[in-house]
Amino acid sequence: QSVLTQPPSASGTPGQRVTISCSGSSSNIGTNYVYWYQQLPGTAPKLLIYRNNQRPSGVPDRFSGSKSGTSASLAISGLRSEDEADYYCAAWDDSLSGPVFGGGTKLTVL
Amino acid sequence: EVQLLESGGGLVQPGGSLRLSCAASGFTFSSYAMSWVRQAPGKGLEWVSAISGSGVSTNYADSVKGRFTISRDNSKNTLYLQMNSLRAEDTAVYYCAKGDGIMVTPYFDYWGQGTLVTVSS
Numbered sequence: 001q002s003v004l005t006q007p008p009s010a011s012g013t014p015g016q017r018v019t020i021s022c023s024g025s026s027s028n029i030g031t032n033y034v035y036w037y038q039q040l041p042g043t044a045p046k047l048l049i050y051r052n053n054q055r056p057s058g059v060p061d062r063f064s065g066s067k068s069g070t071s072a073s074l075a076i077s078g079l080r081s082e083d084e085a086d087y088y089c090a091a092w093d094d095s096l097s098g099p100v101f102g103g104g105t106k107l108t109v110l
Numbered sequence: 111e112v113q114l115l116e117s118g119g120g121l122v123q124p125g126g127s128l129r130l131s132c133a134a135s136g137f138t139f140s141s142y143a144m145s146w147v148r149q150a151p152g153k154g155l156e157w158v159s160a161i162s163g164s165g166v167s168t169n170y171a172d173s174v175k176g177r178f179t180i181s182r183d184n185s186k187n188t189l190y191l192q193m194n195s196l197r198a199e200d201t202a203v204y205y206c207a208k209g210d211g212i213m214v215t216p217y218f219d220y221w222g223q224g225t226l227v228t229v230s231s
Contacts (some may be wrong), residue, residue, distance in 0.1 A: 035216045035218075037155070037218075044205055044224060045147075045205075046221075047218060047219050050210075051217075088155050092214055095142075096171075096172070098169045098214070099215070100157065100168070101155045101156065102154070103154075104154040
């Protein structure tokens with residue numbers, strides 16, 4: 001049981017816009033930044049979004065993050081086949097004194 | 111170019127010990143917090159432990175507290191994870207990950223390729 005809650009799966013067709021939600025509490029998302037990671041099959045995770053809505057250099061602007069209260073969302077616009085991957089949200093948890101991850105969302109591009 | 115190379119994984123019996131290493135290059139190692147994150151087969155990511163750039167401050171997930179010890183040797187640019195009293199549920203790929211500053215945050219901008227630890231009799 002992960003501290004942050006994500007839907008186990010999401011899907012979309014090429015060109016579509018999809019969103020992935022991440023729900024937490026006042027001890028994590030409610031008071032701290034949210035981060036998003038993309039994990040392609042068989043590879044290590046890659047930082048996609050940091051500090052709620054910032055993109056590292058090299059990450060396309062098709063990826064965007066937002067946060068409201070104790071929830072956050074990752075949006076992917078102009079969906080492409082190479083976006084098929086697992087996506088994880090993360091945040092610092094004040095009660096646990098460490099980072100916590102969501103359970104992950106498997107994105108399928110139909 | 112930043113590189114993180116884990117080693118030390120393998121098969122170990124329940125109750126046994128293992129030490130993982132992560133050799134870092136391409137950045138000023140002592141200036142960055144480092145973490146270990148694991149992924150059980152077919153499961154999601156779980157943060158395990160972190161250490162500040164100086165090595166003074168350490169954090170552990172409740173699931174490994176008292177059994178695992180994180181450390182670093184800044185003169186060798188190497189991160190370690192000593193794992194004792196291993197259990198079947200510790201079976202996972204263990205990644206080392208670089209932070210964004212001296213203190214620990216959920217920001218991990220570089221990851222190693224991972225090393226597999228299997229706990230089984």
